[in-house]
Amino acid sequence: MKNHLRTLRNQQGWSQAHLGEQLDVSRQTIIAIETGKYDPSLPLAFKIAQLFDLPIESIFIPGP
Amino acid sequence: MTVWNKLTNRRFMLALGLAATSVGMALILGGWLIDSQTLLHGGLICAGTGAIWLVCARWTTTDRMRTVDRRYAREFFLAMGSYMAIMLLVWPMLEYVQGTAARTLIALSPILPVVFIGRSVMRRVRDGDELEQRVFLEAAAIAGLTVGVLSMAAAFLQTAGLVQIHAGLMWVLPGLFVVFGIALWWTKRRYREE
Numbered sequence: 001m002k003n004h005l006r007t008l009r010n011q012q013g014w015s016q017a018h019l020g021e022q023l024d025v026s027r028q029t030i031i032a033i034e035t036g037k038y039d040p041s042l043p044l045a046f047k048i049a050q051l052f053d054l055p056i057e058s059i060f061i062p063g064p
Numbered sequence: 065m066t067v068w069n070k071l072t073n074r075r076f077m078l079a080l081g082l083a084a085t086s087v088g089m090a091l092i093l094g095g096w097l098i099d100s101q102t103l104l105h106g107g108l109i110c111a112g113t114g115a116i117w118l119v120c121a122r123w124t125t126t127d128r129m130r131t132v133d134r135r136y137a138r139e140f141f142l143a144m145g146s147y148m149a150i151m152l153l154v155w156p157m158l159e160y161v162q163g164t165a166a167r168t169l170i171a172l173s174p175i176l177p178v179v180f181i182g183r184s185v186m187r188r189v190r191d192g193d194e195l196e197q198r199v200f201l202e203a204a205a206i207a208g209l210t211v212g213v214l215s216m217a218a219a220f221l222q223t224a225g226l227v228q229i230h231a232g233l234m235w236v237l238p239g240l241f242v243v244f245g246i247a248l249w250w251t252k253r254r255y256r257e258e
Contacts, residue, residue, distance in 0.1 A: 017127050025193035027127050032195055032255035041194050 002061045006034040008052050023047055071129050076137060077121035084114030091152070106152050132191045139184035147177035178237065199251045206247035211239045 009019050009030075016030040023030075023044065032038035039060075040048065049056045088111025095103030129137070154173050161167055189200045215236060221227045229235075 026130060026196060027125070028252065028255060029193050029195040037255050038195050038198075044194060 001039045002036055002063055003033065004059055004061075005030075005048065008054075008059065009034075012052075022051060069134070071134065072126050073129055073133070074121050074124040074126050076129060077117055077124045080141070081114045081117035081119075081121060084117060085111050086114075088112070088114055102152060102156050106148065110148070132188060136184055136188040139187070140181060143177045143180035143184060147174055147181065150174050150177060195255065199248065199255070202251045203244050203247035206251070207240050207244035210243045210247075211236060214239070 009016070014022075016034070017027045020027045020030045025044070029038070033040055045056050045060060049059055052059065088107045088109070091103050091107030091110060093107075095101070095105075095107055150173050154170055158167060158170050161170060189197065192200060215232075218227070218229055218232060222229055222232065
């Protein structure tokens with residue numbers, strides 16, 4: 001699954017550590033999601049969408 | 065904000081490495097001065113572990129330690145320090161104590177800090193985020209399988225009379241911790257940057 005998390009984070013001017021703190025996850029987890037090496041759970045995906053005030057499908061794109 | 069709250073992972077690892085190396089060197093010196101093999105061996109293990117931590121600091125992140133990591137560090141190293149103190153100060157008393165009850169108590173005394181070490185690890189795993197929990201699970205599976213297979217191989221060799229392992233069962237838990245640590249590092253690599 002691809003995502004626009006890095007772009008959205010950069011638009012806000014946030015560091016990976018800062019985003020991690022807001023989502024209560026480690027920086028390594030943010031890195032893994034941004035690079036597509038890890039697909040977040042539904043609750044975490046909703047939390048991300050809520051933080052950026054966007055629908056989930058505009059952040060996460062289904063696919064290999 | 066206290067210094068403890070501002071601590072980064074790398075600084076913590078460096079501080080830990082320096083502390084363990086210094087304590088290890090002091091124990092080696094003490095063991096050499098009073099001719100104690102227990103202090104010498106304890107000092108060598110302590111200094112060796114400290115040196116490994118100092119080297120590992122090179123690859124540790126400079127992120128500020130998260131609350132769960134600070135709590136884990138506090139709980140784990142307090143328990144580990146107690147374990148070492150018991151092994152160096154209480155365990156040698158077995159040589160001088162005769163009664164079965166007292167000997168049993170002294171022999172089992174290191175188990176209490178070991179239980180607290182296990183508790184600190186369990187709390188860290190429980191309060192980790194979802195990716196951390198997945199990584200911990202993979203590392204635990206690798207550690208369990210590796211140590212299980214090695215223990216069985218050692219047991220077969222010992223039963224066949226090919227090797228003689230002193231207090232073989234004592235190596236199971238430390239083995240699990242060591243392999244878990246290596247497997248954790250290896251598993252984390254798969255989720256790191258491009």
